[in-house]
Amino acid sequence: SRKPHNYPPGPPWLPIVGSLPYLQSFSKRVGQPQHIVLQEMCKHWNTDVLGLKVGEQLLIAVCKYPLIKKMLDNEIYNARPNNFFGKLRTIGSGPGITCAEGKLWLEQKRFIVRHLHDIGLGKEIMEEKIRDEIEEIAYAIDEQNGEIEIGRHVQLAVINLIWFLVAGTRIKKDDVQFVRLLELLEQRSKAFDMAGGKLSHFPWLRFIAPQAVGYNLIKGLNVELKEFLMESIEDHQRSWVEGNESDLMYSFITQMKSEEGLSSNFTKDQLLMVCLDLFVAGAHSTSSTLDYAFLMMLLHDDIQMKVQAVLDSNFPKDHKFTYPDWRKIPYIQAVLLEVQRYCSVIPIASRRVYKDVVLEGYKIPKDTTVLLNLQSVLMDKSIWGDPEVFRPDRFLDDDRVTTHDEFVPFSTGRRRCLGEPFARTCLFIFFVEILRKYSIVPVKNKPLPTATPSPGIISLPQRYTAQFMRRS
């Protein structure tokens, strides 16, 4: 239990459990999600680099911007942790993308980015698909007289859109297979939420008692998810024809065929893992951001009215929004940037150092887990002045959208999010189409929801119902 020589400052260690008991009592006292606890501990130990040991695992947490940026740009920090969360996602033998490393990771990432772009991004067909989804949501809103939990509907829509990128089909909501996929993803995220619930008091538990946080349940669901995805992959293999690159599965299979007989990383198992990674990384992150965007409009009536006035005065009523429209309406772009800053749905990027490294004079041994606190950057007083205030104007200068290096909701460096273009298109079109059609107001006789997230790996807004009133 001796600390390595020149390890970053932090709480004392005990044999076997490391700093766990201290972490537990500290987080209980703070009573906030994990990323806030880490920030408070950095303050308490008066350090930008906090040194911990959780069970057997060395772990450092970093909360300061220039330092985080430096680390994200340094390839030594580009590996992913070896902990049980990594294992949780393993449903096949392929490394996928999120946890792939080295040359294989770069090769696969390049391939996926290029093909996702070719399939749908920036193309009319994707925007058409998004509008189809919005039409269904509008139908659901009207059917329920406007009183609706929009988050649920947005979640289904985003999953369907990712499915379109991956497997090319638009699935009807009552399709037996799709219903099953939704159930599986939902159960999976519930299992994670359960873990989140426990983690709110014992965020460190997951490292030492995986069963207690739903590990086995998730393993079981993985088996079924694997069967589901494999079935679609095999369908694609049967119907594959030369030159059809209309979805990621076909493109990947084309690559598999061209590398047949060689020692290739393009295998069926790898395709399976890539598909799962896209769902896991893309679905909840995107739909929660949208859910938050609508919640912020509910809570900030004045901003909502301004958004609608901007839309009304810039576009005719029957205008079909496309992504490039954002250029005409910088205010709306600023609102969406502020939603992403304020709500930081993925508060922490988790990494691992693949070899010994010196950081700010401290020695960090090989394989130490590194938690980069993105939320602390998006909420840093010295960067934003009044980070606790929801204020879209901070992203405007003379009616032009300003960029900030410190705006890192998608992280930065080579390991950054690959879904950003898709997420941005989704956010923009959903947001403007819904706000043009509806005003969002509180449900009568119900308390106003709060913006406090429910705890978990992803910061989800608490479930809320709002009244969506058709605008004339």
Ligand code: HEM
């Ligand atoms: C608003 C929505 C989203 C947010 C805020 C978000 C944020 C992030 C963040 C913070 C990371 C960690 C990067 C790091 O370790 O430095 C990440 C990774 C990743 N995201 Fe996203 N993401 C979003 C949407 C999506 C979508 C739609 C997809 C795919 C369809 C996606 C796919 C991925 C993948 C595959 C990775 C792992 C990249 C790698 O390890 O190289 N994300 N995302």
